[in-house]
Amino acid sequence: MRVFNSDNKFCAFLRGVNVKGTNMKMAEVCSVFVGAGMKDVSSVLASGNILFSSEKKVEEIKEILEKSMSEHFSYEAFLFVKSQKEIETIFAENPFETDPRYHVYSFVGVDGIEKILLLEFEKSGKASGEEAQLIGRNFYWRVPKGNTLDSEFGNILGRKNLKNSFTSRNINTFEKVLKKI
Template sequence: MKYCAFLRGVNVKGTNMKMADVCQVFKDAGMEEVSSILASGNIVFSSDKAVEELKEILEKAMSGHFSYEAFLFVKAKEEVELFWSGIPFEKNENLHIYAFVGVSGVEDVLMEEFQKASHTEDEKAEIINSIFYWQVPKGNTLDSTFGKILGKKSLKDRFTSRNTNTFEKILKKMNG
């Protein structure tokens, strides 16, 4: 079965790793047809194992190899397709649209935090198919009130986010 592992905190705040090295860790852990998409920690691979088992194996392998506390979220191809097909906002060259990959129920926590935060014009959030989507003007992602909330240590093992364009690239690779 085809999967994508979404790694959290890769190539930010001093956690730097080459994707070729990450792919090798995945291969050494028994994954097949391993490739990376962008440098933000998106690894497409094949395996016969269950998602829960894959998460455990890969977090342990990544933590051991790179000497950091690895957090990753493994999604089957069908789940990745939902991230792409559910985008609730119109594409706009002045806006970023992010989808959040995480533990079950994290979308409700994120929506609650979003609703408490102040927002810029055109900043919106919606939950579609239990997936939290966030639209924010380009250049405001890290400066927005909600963007700052996303960096809370209490949330670090609960989700990671990707620009929706990244999901398009991941799906092309999974279908290729």
């Protein structure tokens, strides 16, 4: 019998799910993960956050899941796999205080994307109170509510040359993932 501990509990953060015509039912996504050999599969919210256990290495998991998702849903899947410990770190190191006037996002993606995001943020125009910080390898962005998609940095995030390199989640999503993982 396999024993799963926090070292083999993961969340896959899917990019571009249920936006711009890529619609997926999370139950169907979970079934694809099970078919790809993942265990203890469940979803958090409808934005493509899939919890699972596996004894495989992250690089292998990513490759298997992207291939399975691409084949099943007939689209080019991009996802980023984080361990339970990495998710705990993302949530714990959030540098911004809770403030009902702001959204706080953290980003997961390819190695080094956090530095690119910080450079792009520093070059962009900012709304009052809009801030970003790089803590370790994690990039955090605080933006006034209602300005996320209209902000200059928000528009940069949609660039084609960046789209396959990261995905973002509200810090509250990371908290919900941790409660369920």
